[in-house]
Structure formats: C-alpha cells, structure tokens
Amino acid sequence: xxxxxxxxxxxxxxxxxxxxxxxxxxxxxxxxxxxxxxxxxxxxxxxxxxxxxxxxxxxxxxxxxxxxxxxxxxxxxxxxxxxxxxxxxxxxxxxxxxxxxxxxxxxxxxxxxxxxxxxxxxxxxxxxxxxxxxxxxxxxxxxxxxxxxxxxxxxxxxxxxxxxxxxxxxxx
Numbered sequence: 001x002x003x004x005x006x007x008x009x010x011x012x013x014x015x016x017x018x019x020x021x022x023x024x025x026x027x028x029x030x031x032x033x034x035x036x037x038x039x040x041x042x043x044x045x046x047x048x049x050x051x052x053x054x055x056x057x058x059x060x061x062x063x064x065x066x067x068x069x070x071x072x073x074x075x076x077x078x079x080x081x082x083x084x085x086x087x088x089x090x091x092x093x094x095x096x097x098x099x100x101x102x103x104x105x106x107x108x109x110x111x112x113x114x115x116x117x118x119x120x121x122x123x124x125x126x127x128x129x130x131x132x133x134x135x136x137x138x139x140x141x142x143x144x145x146x147x148x149x150x151x152x153x154x155x156x157x158x159x160x161x162x163x164x165x166x167x168x169x170x171x172x
Contacts, residue, residue, distance in 0.1 A: 019052035020167045021072040021129075025079040025115070027060045032087070032139030032152045036078040039135070039159045046160075052171055066118050070127035074170055076163050077115060080152075081136025088151030089138040090158045092166065098134045131170050135162045 024040025027033045037057050044055040058065050058077075069075060081101070083091050093101045102116045115134075122128040137159055140149040147153070 015071065017054065017072050019054060019072075020074040020076060020131075020170060021054050021056060021068060022076045022078065022163055022167075023056050023058045023065070023068065025058045025061055025077060028146055029144065030142045031145040032080055032137075032148050033142045034146075035080050035137045035139065035148055035152050035156065035159070038148060039078045039137075039156055039163070042156060043160050043163060047164075053167060061115065061118070063118070063121075066121045069118055069129065070122045070125055073129050074131040075129040076133045076135060076166055078135045078159055078163065079115065079137070080139040081134070083136055083138040085138045086151070087138055087140035087149065088155040090155050090162055091136050091138075092133055092162050093136065094133040094166070095131070098132055101134060101136070133166050135159050135166075 022040055022043060024036035024038070026036040026038075028037050037059065040055045040057055043053075047053060047055075056065075056068060058068075077098075081091070083089050085091070099119065102114070102119060119128060119132075137152060137155050140151050148156070
C-alpha cells in the first residue's frame, strides 16, 4: 500500500554509521559546563583519523542531534554530571545504568533539551543505540569563563582514557 492509500508516511530508517560516535556536550563559555566539548575536542585532535571513531561537538544540545544518535549503534556521551562527588570525579554509566542515570539524575545543566529527551526520541523510534555509555564529570562551578576549573581540567585526560577503554572493549 502507498502512503496515499494508508494515510501514513513511510518511515525512513537512517543508515547506521560504523564505529563509535563520541558526543561531547556542554557550553564552553561556562567553565566546567564545557567539559564534554573539551574532552571531544582533545580526542579529535589526538586521535584524528582513528578507525572506528567519530567525534561530535554537540554543544548545548538541540533536537538536531537526534539524527546523529539514531544513526549509530555505539554512542558515548561525555558531559558534566551531578555525581554527588568531589569536583573532577569521572564516572561511567553504560546501557541501562546510563538510561537510569539520565532519566532520574539531577539536572544541573543549561542544555536546550536534555539528553534524556534525545534518548527518548530514539527509543520511541525503535532506534536507541544498542551500546551506549555516559562518561560523566562532576563540575565545580558553572561561572562565566572559557576554561574549566583546575579539578575538571585535570579530569579531562581521565575522561579521554575512559572513552578509549570503552571503545576498545566494544570493538574487540
């Protein structure tokens, strides 16, 4: 049956990208809020051309990122997270643990839409990435400034290593 006969538009399923999408979130004009973007920018420089990895600066999120999320089966998001831990603490949440954290965790971000909104869109479309992880960094402050605080700056290499470890494990 055609769209005209059913009244329902045919749903176009996006082609899944091969490899891991590393999505950095945050506002780089608000000190620690930009941590995810700083991590992705560093990784994009240090691992440019790395096979099986794509790096995306997601900024402060918008619904336009939904397409990138549904177009991958392996997603690693790097962002600040309210971990109830000392500033600069890095924690990894994978699969269901990520879903639980982003849907129930404290919302300390200034993003236009939430990560949980984007994951909900993907889930409703039946296109939630099979492998997904959040690398969260506990911020100290969200004051004006284009550089993270000392604690978060020292966590950036730790977060980069966490992303690489997840990627190695997923690709083995």
